[in-house]
Amino acid sequence: MTIDPEPTPLSGAPLIVLVEDDPAIRTLTTRALQQNGYGVRPASSAPEMWRALEAGPVDLVLLDIMLPGTSGIDLCRALRQQSDVPIIFVSAKGSETDRVVGLELGADDYIAKPFGTSELIARIRAVLRRGALDRRHGRPEQGLLTFDGWQVNLSRRELKSPSGSLVDVTGAELDLLVSLLEHSGRVVARERLIELSRTRLGDSSDRSVDVLVSRLRRKLSHGETPAPIVTVRGIGYMLTAAVTRS
Template sequence: MSSQTILLVEDDPQLRLLIARALKEHGYDVLTASTGAEMQVLLENGRVDLVVLDIMLPGKNGIEILRRLRTESDLPVIFISARGDEADRVIGLELGADDYLPKPFGTRELIARIAAVLRRHGNNASQPHEKRDEAVFCNWHLSFSRRELRSPSGALVDLTTAEFDLLSVFLQEPQRAISRERLIELSRSRIGDASDRSVDVLVSRLRRKLSHEGKEAPIVTVRGIGYMFRAGVSLA
């Protein structure tokens, strides 16, 4: 049985009680909150392993809460929402949500997704890039602790959370062909809708941002497999 702690942020009392009971039955310790303010207090006063966060909350909504959280922490977050808008899903995932589950949903599915995110996050915690502070490639500098990328000229390059996570995967697997499926698996955050197409779009955006002074980005397509980061990488 798991002793991990799940923080459930949901303003519907009946749904909050239903989900909390199901999580406890599966061995999780559960904290509950109905607003972002309550969530913040709980985060400051105890250990939390994952947050289940409703988008539609009184006061600050889930997207605003996640945006602030990602400036402070890489804590795993699963969005839940009665709204099925693709825009909400994409914004949430790009801000760094690890998964998105539209309402209504079964508690068994939520629990399965929680277990998958915790496994993925736990596995990635031991990846080399989590133990290193900086990667250097082609005079580009990436700081893992500050989550910043600087161009050869020293300019700060704006990356979304999904772009940063994908680049981090490439930097820990340089000069090695990686399938799209493996890129999704290794990335800390869910990539778009976790499809081949969403990976292709994200790689295309990274290529544009990594192009500098007429030089092409060091991400190449490997036909029939996926992609390769062809530059040498120094981790420090």
């Protein structure tokens, strides 16, 4: 069966760019997405992905990690430099390291092969629903969050140290920090942090949240002053600093 490389979606249907180099998987996934009401622009490599994105606005990118030439990791990094389009990584590699790397680069979710159509559609709907909630709630958020001399610029998505220098944080780290700042002084369960974060951090049974918290602590340590994030054993994390919003 031949799939039209640029099928016409139903009016108003979300449009997905599917980047998958395996012809059989690309065909089956395209068909499954179309049967569930999505428009699809299939691509098998980096050049085809860029052409698909240039063809018009898209709502989501399904991006395989193992691609010929430029890898999905490199494509995600490049895409995040110019677009906030939701990204779901799709790969046979399902290790925790791969998930964390993908999330730190700005991916919104991660699904490992082999996967069922129902799981894929559920994850796509969840990511698109989070994006719709962001728009409904007026994101990107405005204003500044200040704590212990640190400052988070919500609209620019920047973190400044007490000395005024910009701190290099990933999208996943910043989303996690904002979630803790918005619940300062309260213990936030790991499961709740996953729900609150704009970026999907992974399942509560894995260590994605713990890894990101550990990296945040290192970046928020200032001189001999430790980061104001404490672990509440068996429950989750709490930010102990007072937070002001302006």
